[in-house]
Amino acid sequence: MATTTTRPEQPATSAHLLGAATRYSAARCTVLALCAVAGSGAALLLPLAIGRALDAVLTGHLTGRGDTDATRWILACAALIAASALLDALDGVLTGTTNARTTAWLRGRVVRHVLAVGPRTTARFAPGDLVARLIDNAAHAGIAPATAAALLAALVTPVGAVVALALIDGWLAVAFVAGAPVLFFLLRAFVRVSSDCVARYQQVQGDIAGRLSEAIGGARTIAAAHTEDKEAARVLRTLPELSRQGHRMWRVQGRSQAQAVAVAPLLQIAVAAVAGHLVLQERISVGDLLAASRYAVLATGVGMLVGQLGGLVRARAAARRLEEVLAEPETVHGTRGLPPAGGRLELRGVRASRGGRTVLDGVDLTVPAGSTVAVVGRSGAGKSLLAALAGRLADPDEGDVALDGVPLDSLSREELRREVGYAFERPALLGATLEGTIGFGAPRPAPERVREAARAARADPFITRLPDGYATPCAEAPLSGGEAQRLGLARAFARGGRFLILDDAMSSLDTVTEHHIAEALLRHTPHRSRLIIAHRAATAARADTVAWLHEGRIRAVGTHAELWQRAEYRQVFGS
Numbered sequence: 001m002a003t004t005t006t007r008p009e010q011p012a013t014s015a016h017l018l019g020a021a022t023r024y025s026a027a028r029c030t031v032l033a034l035c036a037v038a039g040s041g042a043a044l045l046l047p048l049a050i051g052r053a054l055d056a057v058l059t060g061h062l063t064g065r066g067d068t069d070a071t072r073w074i075l076a077c078a079a080l081i082a083a084s085a086l087l088d089a090l091d092g093v094l095t096g097t098t099n100a101r102t103t104a105w106l107r108g109r110v111v112r113h114v115l116a117v118g119p120r121t122t123a124r125f126a127p128g129d130l131v132a133r134l135i136d137n138a139a140h141a142g143i144a145p146a147t148a149a150a151l152l153a154a155l156v157t158p159v160g161a162v163v164a165l166a167l168i169d170g171w172l173a174v175a176f177v178a179g180a181p182v183l184f185f186l187l188r189a190f191v192r193v194s195s196d197c198v199a200r201y202q203q204v205q206g207d208i209a210g211r212l213s214e215a216i217g218g219a220r221t222i223a224a225a226h227t228e229d230k231e232a233a234r235v236l237r238t239l240p241e242l243s244r245q246g247h248r249m250w251r252v253q254g255r256s257q258a259q260a261v262a263v264a265p266l267l268q269i270a271v272a273a274v275a276g277h278l279v280l281q282e283r284i285s286v287g288d289l290l291a292a293s294r295y296a297v298l299a300t301g302v303g304m305l306v307g308q309l310g311g312l313v314r315a316r317a318a319a320r321r322l323e324e325v326l327a328e329p330e331t332v333h334g335t336r337g338l339p340p341a342g343g344r345l346e347l348r349g350v351r352a353s354r355g356g357r358t359v360l361d362g363v364d365l366t367v368p369a370g371s372t373v374a375v376v377g378r379s380g381a382g383k384s385l386l387a388a389l390a391g392r393l394a395d396p397d398e399g400d401v402a403l404d405g406v407p408l409d410s411l412s413r414e415e416l417r418r419e420v421g422y423a424f425e426r427p428a429l430l431g432a433t434l435e436g437t438i439g440f441g442a443p444r445p446a447p448e449r450v451r452e453a454a455r456a457a458r459a460d461p462f463i464t465r466l467p468d469g470y471a472t473p474c475a476e477a478p479l480s481g482g483e484a485q486r487l488g489l490a491r492a493f494a495r496g497g498r499f500l501i502l503d504d505a506m507s508s509l510d511t512v513t514e515h516h517i518a519e520a521l522l523r524h525t526p527h528r529s530r531l532i533i534a535h536r537a538a539t540a541a542r543a544d545t546v547a548w549l550h551e552g553r554i555r556a557v558g559t560h561a562e563l564w565q566r567a568e569y570r571q572v573f574g575s
């Protein structure tokens, strides 16, 4: 088996993800940008129309004519105001729906990736942190395409206003442009400083979410240990840092806005002063002066840009956090199938590490077709990791794992999951109803097979006692640990396949139930090979062979009776 069996995704940059999100929403963003540009156009034409209306009124007043002209310009003003209002409303609706669609697309992409990577994702990211990234960060990143389109359009207004100033008189544009670099540097400083605190803020938020989900998962233990206050303090440990970064962020935004607001009137006054001078020189009309002062206001509309830029900065930081998840390589499956019959599993020279420590080292183990092999060993010996490698829920760092001579990583995903079944110590009950839980997976087993499996796993009696029986929603089924395990075992029995792995899947059962299920296991699946992680001597005794795992290596292989002769083996079971 190849040692590297995962596919690295594209390098993690927020630009990649935001680029893909923008392509996904391209049509809407184009309409949005056109809408916003049209809105800017209307806003830019309005001062011209107002100026012309004023000139027409003044000229008409002096000459006693010009009423028609004034009426025409006033109507034009009304039309432009109506168009602005309409475009504004359209912009609001389009922005909202584009943000929602893009966010949904980002969430879909990350969720699919997380599930394709499998158990490795939760080894790297705490579940709460993942949820925070999916809910909060995806919503922030999802506004990027619409905000970028709006920002582009928002630039049209100041740029168009400067052009309009130049068209009225070149000196008006010169007066504005002379002061504009100050605004440019203010914006640049804003983006640089706020990028840093936004990234830090989102990271701290994810850390808190991670610890919170741990605490919720361990609520029973916390209550039993009476460590509620200590735990609350641990979860909220980084709250002061969150508050610090939040305040820093709003300080930066407030300062930039205030500086922009302070600089803008100075520029507007400069333009108005030059315009007044030009009126006195009779180079421009009074209407032009009015138009110029309004254009100066439009050209200094930096406050709006600060808001848009802030949104983009948050979106980029959020997209980077989603990219970190997407950068976790997906598990790659091959295309091969298995020979028609068999069930022989071989591990050769397997080495695997967890948390930077080698847990399994040089493991060789064979499960002959149709036989049952129990893996025993002290807690932490690496039994669950071995079970994960045997069904390719994890890949080894070195060595080969093959089923009927076919390396697991060259098997197609469908063949692998059809032929290898699992039951776990704490099964996740993922179907909508108890019947759905037992039949969970593709292809779905027939209802009769589900019931037969439930009987074999001794789950049928407690299911049929419930008022809605097999149709009981999982969330409403009061299940003990042992009952949940029986559902997990039933799920494994209901599926076909040549190889069955039980990872501590009977640990919560009483010894009588375990005995019955173990008997059923051998009867119900006689054609299957089985790898059973066992803690009880009785379970090991029922297996054809026992592999004794000690400190990451196979210490001995034999029947339980043979191995029982050794005192150290007996100590594994506390005897």
Ligand SMILES: Nc1ncnc2c1ncn2[C@@H]1O[C@H](COP(=O)(O)OP(=O)(O)OP(=O)(O)O)[C@@H](O)[C@H]1O
Pocket (backbone or CB within 6 Å): 123, 354, 355, 356, 359, 377, 378, 379, 380, 381, 382, 383, 384, 385, 386, 504
């Ligand atoms: N994600 C992980 N990160 C760091 N260490 C891990 C991780 N998963 C497992 N380990 C470590 O690997 C070792 C083997 O774990 P494993 O669950 O395979 O043991 P086990 O033999 O099944 O134990 P038990 O009988 O108690 O269930 C343990 O020391 C465990 O702490």
